[in-house]
Amino acid sequence: MSKLTPPLPKFLRPAPPRPGEDNGAGHNGDAAPSRGEKLREDATEKTAQVVGWLDERSNLSPLLRANLYRKVPKGTNWFYTLGSATLFAFVSQAVTGVFLAMYYEPDTARAYESAAYITNEVFLGELVRGMHKWGSTVMIILIFLHLARTFLFGAYKYPREIQWIIGVVLLVLTLAMGLTGYLLPFDQRSFWATTVAVNLNASAPIIGPYLADFMRGGAEFGAASLSRFYALHMLLIPGLIAALIGAHLYLVAKLGTTAPPWLKPEKKSLNSEGI
Numbered sequence: 001m002s003k004l005t006p007p008l009p010k011f012l013r014p015a016p017p018r019p020g021e022d023n024g025a026g027h028n029g030d031a032a033p034s035r036g037e038k039l040r041e042d043a044t045e046k047t048a049q050v051v052g053w054l055d056e057r058s059n060l061s062p063l064l065r066a067n068l069y070r071k072v073p074k075g076t077n078w079f080y081t082l083g084s085a086t087l088f089a090f091v092s093q094a095v096t097g098v099f100l101a102m103y104y105e106p107d108t109a110r111a112y113e114s115a116a117y118i119t120n121e122v123f124l125g126e127l128v129r130g131m132h133k134w135g136s137t138v139m140i141i142l143i144f145l146h147l148a149r150t151f152l153f154g155a156y157k158y159p160r161e162i163q164w165i166i167g168v169v170l171l172v173l174t175l176a177m178g179l180t181g182y183l184l185p186f187d188q189r190s191f192w193a194t195t196v197a198v199n200l201n202a203s204a205p206i207i208g209p210y211l212a213d214f215m216r217g218g219a220e221f222g223a224a225s226l227s228r229f230y231a232l233h234m235l236l237i238p239g240l241i242a243a244l245i246g247a248h249l250y251l252v253a254k255l256g257t258t259a260p261p262w263l264k265p266e267k268k269s270l271n272s273e274g275i
């Protein structure tokens with residue numbers, strides 16, 4: 001094994017022999033290691049070799065170790081899981097979205113039928129479509145709860161301002177996912193709700209009419225609008241969200257998380273002049 005191979009993690013190390021038991025290495029008696037012990041040792045050795053091979057080329061173990069053994073502030077509690085829960089909701093949306101995209105057709109003549117086909121004909125289609133539909137609501141609820149947690153715990157303050165700003169952009173993009181996705185089933189409700197939403201955007205000062213034209217892909221709502229919403233919904237916005245989540249998590253790893261406000265910071269010791 002190479003010199004760079006990291007020490008085996010605890011869970012991969014063979015258990016020490018119990019008193020009076022053979023340790024499998026011949027030190028504690030003459031009996032050879034049993035077949036089970038040999039297999040376990042071989043598996044451990046092979047795993048260590050694979051890990052060592054990867055680490056020698058990627059040098060990832062210091063990074064992994066720094067993150068896995070990172071100290072978390074005192075008082076960390078369930079509220080701190082809301083960010084990871086939002087991340088899980090996003091991953092679930094991405095996975096179910098890929099399966100939906102295998103059958104959905106962003107064509108004004110076919111969109112409604114293809115969505116109905118997913119629900120009625122495709123194996124587990126109704127489940128996957130339901131997960132995607134309800135998952136979008138779950139993600140929006142979770143992102144607001146996470147925002148409330150970080151706001152109430154004062155986590156937006158120095159040095160985490162960039163994290164907060166990225167968070168605000170993530171919130172806007174998540175809402176934009178909801179808007180662009182709503183049109184895709186192309187039934188009466190989705191068509192008219194999106195028309196109203198686009199008209200609302202059009203009423204914004206200065207940029208409003210341009211924004212509405214961009215969303216519609218022209219002056220009228222039609223085929224161009226549907227393919228535009230589809231491209232935004234499955235390519236551009238999720239790509240941006242994924243990249244920004246990466247930056248957001250990098251900052252979490254770099255700066256750590258804020259301790260809850262009810263924990264008073266430890267008093268700094270004063271010097272002889274009382275400063």
Ligand code: HEM
Pocket residue numbers: 079080081082083084086087090143146147150153155156160163164165166167168170171174241245248252256257258259
């Ligand atoms: C896709 C959306 C988001 C994901 C996946 C996400 C993920 C995370 C995760 C995993 C953490 C660390 C654990 C935790 O504190 O919960 C975190 C921390 C943080 N997030 Fe988010 N987040 C998202 C959106 C937002 C939004 C909308 C805001 C605020 C506008 C925000 C602001 C913050 C801040 C300030 C921290 C640092 C918390 C601290 O220092 O205690 N995030 N985020």
